[in-house]
Every structure is written in structure tokens, then in C-alpha cells.
Amino acid sequence: MSTLRPALLTDHYELTMVSAALRDGTADRRCVFEVFSRRLPAGRRYGVVAGTGRLVDLIRDFRFDPAEIDFLRRTGVVDDRAARWLADYRFTGDVDGYAEGELFFPGSPILTVSGTFAECVVLETLALSVLNHDSAVAAAAARMVTAARGRALIEMGSRRAHEEAAVAAARAAYLAGFRFTSNLAAGQRYGIPTAGTAAHAFTLLHDDEQAAFASQVATLGKDTTLLVDTYDISQGIRNAIAVAGPELRAVRIDSGDLAVIAQQSRELLDSLGATETKIIVSGDLDEYAIASLAAEPVDMYGAGTAVVTGSGAPTAGLVYKLVEVEGRPVVKRSEHKATIGGRKVAVRRHKPTGTATEEVIVPQGVPDRQPNDRLLQRSFVVEGEAVALPTLDESREHLRECLISIPWEGLKLSGGDPAVPVTVVPAS
Structure with a gap:
């Protein structure tokens, strides 16, 4: 509180x-x-x-x-x-x-x-x-939950809001059906499950992408999510599976034509034997963007700015x-x-x-x-x-x-x- x-x-x-x-x-x-x-x-x-x-x-x-x-x-x-x-x-x-x-x-x-x-x-x-x-x-988040058709959502808009508004927004989004928040204060105050991956800065910190992935996996294990779009998404997926193996929990994609990229990523993951590795997409998603991805092989959505600002x-x-x-x-x-x-x-x-x-x-x-x-x-x-x-x-x-x-x-x-x-x- x-x-x-x-x-x-x-x-x-x-x-x-x-x-x-x-x-x-x-x-x-x-x-x-x-x-x-x-x-x-x-x-x-x-x-x-x-x-x-x-x-x-x-x-x-x-x-x-x-x-x-x-x-x-x-x-x-x-x-x-x-x-x-x-x-x-x-x-x-x-x-x-x-x-x-x-x-x-x-x-x-x-x-x-x-x-x-x-x-x-x-x-x-x-x-x-x-x-x-x-x-x-909550109204914006509820519309996103409806558009997601049962797929999980994570609220990740804290960096787009006043620090106290961010905590309140995380609570309201969870009320509306979001599965997780990235905001740790909301997790502590309200018992909301928290989740997070890593930023592009962590990949850029290391000498190459594989080194960054290896560090994250060594610390968190294979039950983690690797951000694969810092350089080239297809190569990023190959590097992620090369480091973590097909047991990697998920990859996250934060840019590009998400509909096309999600299809290509699913095909690539399957070809590498990572048939159970999930695909998480983010990047200025609102309810309309989420609805447009309904037919694509996306497993989870990350919503930030749109949800914490009421999506318009x-x-x-x-x-x-x-x-x-x-x-x-x-x-x-x-x-x-x-x-x-x-x-x-x-x-x-x-x-x-x-x-x-x-x-x-x-x-x-x-x-x-x-x-x-x-x-x-x-x-x-x-x-x-x-x-x-x-x-x-x-x-x-x-x-x-x-x-x-x-x-x-x-x-x-x-x-x-x-x-x-x-x-x-x-x-x-």
C-alpha cells in the first residue's frame, strides 16, 4: 500500500x-x-x-x-x-x-x-x-483481454506512466484479466504475479548475442524468455536455441511486422525442434493490434503504453x-x-x-x-x-x-x- x-x-x-x-x-x-x-x-x-x-x-x-x-x-x-x-x-x-x-x-x-x-x-x-x-x-485492458481470445497478456507499461499511476494501472489491468505485470511494486502491494525478460541493452552489453543469451540462461535456467530482435530475428532465434536448446520456454519479439514475423518464427522454432518454445510479442500493442494477430501463432502479448493510458x-x-x-x-x-x-x-x-x-x-x-x-x-x-x-x-x-x-x-x-x-x- x-x-x-x-x-x-x-x-x-x-x-x-x-x-x-x-x-x-x-x-x-x-x-x-x-x-x-x-x-x-x-x-x-x-x-x-x-x-x-x-x-x-x-x-x-x-x-x-x-x-x-x-x-x-x-x-x-x-x-x-x-x-x-x-x-x-x-x-x-x-x-x-x-x-x-x-x-x-x-x-x-x-x-x-x-x-x-x-x-x-x-x-x-x-x-x-x-x-x-x-x-x-481497466476498460482498455478488458478490451485487450477480449481481443486476445484466451491468450495471456502481461502489463508492461510502467515506464510510460507516473510511478504511482503505474502501480494503479497494473492493478487495474490485472483486475481486467491480464495474467502478469512487470511492476514489482504492484506485485508486492497486491499480490499480482510478476514477469519480465531482458532489454536490448543487455544484449548490447555483451560481445555478441550468444554471450548475452548464455549469461541469462546460466542465471535463470531454460525456463526464461530471450529477446531475439536486437539484430536479426531469425539468427536471434537460432542463437537462442543453440544456447538454451529446444527446452527454452519462450522468445520475445518487440518490433517489425508481427503477423509475418510470428509465422516465420514459429516455423523456424519448429524446424529447430523447439516445438514447445512460446512466442511472446510486444511493441505498442493495443486491442486492435492484438485482434489483428488472432490467427497468428502468438502465445502471449505484452502491452505497455496503450494499457496504462487507457488506449486512447x-x-x-x-x-x-x-x-x-x-x-x-x-x-x-x-x-x-x-x-x-x-x-x-x-x-x-x-x-x-x-x-x-x-x-x-x-x-x-x-x-x-x-x-x-x-x-x-x-x-x-x-x-x-x-x-x-x-x-x-x-x-x-x-x-x-x-x-x-x-x-x-x-x-x-x-x-x-x-x-x-x-x-x-x-x-x-
């Missing part, structure tokens, strides 16, 4: 609102905030909820220490009244929402934060930064909006950004076969439950105390089951309507 203190991961305007609300007496009004997306990123048919476990940990640790309060007071961000309030801050409200690994669609109330206005409003930036990032990565959609487009004050629904009416007032309850409707047909959302009420409906929200924090959450592996399995449940058209990589339509019905 990160040692990062979360309290100042907060926008200035949140504390401006707290200061003013404390002064005018509205800070303690009971409120409900909801996190949702008005639309999915272009070309996407579903979103994936990710980061909830991280967010709950951060809310638990959300405290202002004396040095932070002194900074806020000295710089005029807060006045004395607000500084005293921050010194005693502890979230005492409730957090409910969709489980990690759940799919979401436009309007889905994926997180509900309730409590006093002041204690809830200061969590806006924290909630959105965690959920927008992790959900974007680096944010999930989530917003955090006030929907209820003292039990009264409140509505933002601005054009193109209107909200639906009131706390929402959501169910996903299914056929008897298990295929999802509709998401039904009821503001200020309870849905008329039908057979095969599944209630989507669950408790994460109750009166300030975190409840037991599913493990990362359980959330990973939940997402796998959710993806199986949506109509097959919803798994297409091409643009189209959301995989499951959302219906907002009047409160009962």
Missing part, C-alpha cells in the same frame, strides 16, 4: 466551499453525492468500475496533519474556523456503489457518498482521480455531483450537463439464460424487482467504517462473469450503442 498522504490530493475549490459553508451554517446539511458518467468514451460499449478498493483505503487515511493545515492557513486557502474543522476531520458517512469489476453505462450511479456536505465535498477530487484513472485502464481514453469521464440535500432531490439544469436529482438505486435485468438486457435506475425509490434482476450497489463504508471488500481476485472473476453476461455485440471493438441500455424510471 502506498504511503502517500491523501488529504491534499484535493482541489482548492473544495476547501473554499467548506470554509464558506462552515461560516453560513450549511456545512452540516445531510447530502448525497453520486459518481457517474454522462457518456462512454468514443467507440466504447461499456465501462469497467476499478479503483474502489484503493479509494476506500484512501478515504480511511484521509486526515489533515498539522503541517498540512499550517500550509493551508498560511496560504489563505482556509480561515481559522475551517482550519479547526480540518484538524478534526474524519469521514463519518456512508459510501455505496457498484462492485469493482462491475460494468457501467451512461448514467450508472457507480458510487454514492452520503454524509454532511463538508465531509463529502472534500472527497470529490480524490474519488474522481482514482476512479477515472483506474476505470479507464485516458479518463473514464466520471463526474461527482450533488443530487440530494436533507432528503430533497436537487438538480443541475445547465444545458448538456443536467443531472437527475435524488439518490439512485440500480438493478441489471437478465434473461433466464443470464444475458443482460437492461439496466434500470430508480431515483428516490426501489426498483420493481423482476426474476433474474441483480441489485448493483453494495456498501463499502458504513458510518465511516470500511466493510469487508472482495479480494482483487474475486473482483477479477466478477468482471469475467459480467463480460460473459452482456450480448456478444457489446464485446465488439467497433463503435456502437452501449452493450446494455439504461432506463431511468420514476420513483415508486
